[in-house]
Amino acid sequence: MRVLLTGSSGWLGRHIAPLLEAAGHEAIGLDPAPGAHTDIVGSVADRVLVMQIFADRGVEAVIHSGALHKPDIVRYPTQAFVDVNVTGTLNLLEASVAHNVQRFVFTSTTSLMISAAVRAGASERAVWLDENFAPLEPRNIYGITKLAAEQICRLYHHNHALRCIILRTGRFFPEEDDTDLPLSGENNKANEFLNRRLTVEDAAAAHLAALDRAPTLGFDLFLLAAPSPFAPADVVPLKVNAATVVARYFPDAPTLYAARGWQLPGVIDRVYDARRAERVLGFRCRTDFAAVLAAMRDGAPLPFAHDATYQSPLVAGDK
Structure with missing residues (x-):
């Protein structure tokens, strides 16, 4: 298939493109920043450009991974988030319907599930997050626009029978967290494989699985994160002493961590439950916390990316 891949120069897109090509698809990369997998430099917010791409390139499927993200809040005005994340998604959906595209995979985010109350962590128990979690009260313009885009995808499936799969991904960025944390970047990322992180390789593979299953599923939404070892019965002790859990x-986790001078989490305030993606989409992340410990035990490289100096191509190009 000829697959339009938005965000092709970004961290996720540059991992999706080779998988598409290995699977025998033709990836047509669209991104506002140049990159090795970007064929067309431009924005999804440009409706004329989007329509032209569909007409000229014979697009048969879409993986829409391009967006402005949470770190972009300090760099771009609110209107830019609406233009790219909402209007850009609408442009792609309209072009898909106009050109009889039958498969549309949309990269969303678990961030839109985290309200101010969830982020504050004031509850006496960890919040168990799956596809049924409600109410959804995003705390910033990033989450608000991604939730709006999800709803537009749902509308276009309802109105036009567009096969659309939404993937709410946990964390897979390589850079440091943009909040002030006492732990080192690698230590923090390793901890997050317990409850909220996945590798970028697993995130990319999930998009290929969604592309394959879209005709069968029609419309669906999946939360994506590494398999968590925890059970709902753990939600209270995770807030009291997560390291003990x-x-x-x-x-052997305490010993392995101590050998690196690392710390296990004292408190875990949320757990992403990705089991439905395994049951319905047939996808399970390959890398989990057990894999992280196995690498530490064997003296092997850690199975996730960490780059404290990473910048998105768009930001790096502005300098």
Whole structure:
């Protein structure tokens, strides 16, 4: 298939493109920044350009991974988020319907599930997050626009029978967290594989699985994160002493962490439950916390990316 891949120069897009090509598809990369996998430099917010691409390139499917993200809030006005994340998604959906495209995969985010109350972590128990979690009260313009884009995807499936799969991905960025954390970047990322992170390789593979299953599923939404070892019965002890809970599931974790000078999490305030993606989409992340510990145990490289100096191509190009 000829697959339009938005965000092709970004961290996720540059991992999706080779998978598309390995699967025998033709990836047509669209991104506002140049890149190795970008054929067309431009924005999804440009409706004329989007329509022209569909007409000229014979697009048969769309993976829409391009967006302005949470770190962009300090760099771009609110209107830019609406233009790119909402209007850009609408442009792609309209072009898909106009050109009889039958498969549309949309990269969303678990961030839109985190309200101010969830982020504050004031509850006495960890919040268990799956596809049924409600109410959705995004705390910033990034989450608001991604939720709006999800709803437009749902509308276009309802009105036009467009096969559309939404993937709410957990964290997979390589850079440092943009909040002030006491732990090192690698330590923090390793901890997050317990409850909220996945590798970019797994995120990319999930998009290929969604592309394959879209005709069968029609419309669906999946939360994506590494398989968590925890159960709903753990939500109270995770808020009291998470390190003890982790040690119960992984008895050698404290020793492995101590050898690196790392710390297990003292508190875990949320758990992303990705089991429905395994049951319905047939996709399970390959890398989990057990894999992280196995690498530490074997003296192998850690199975996730960490780059404290990473900048998106768009930001790097502005300098």
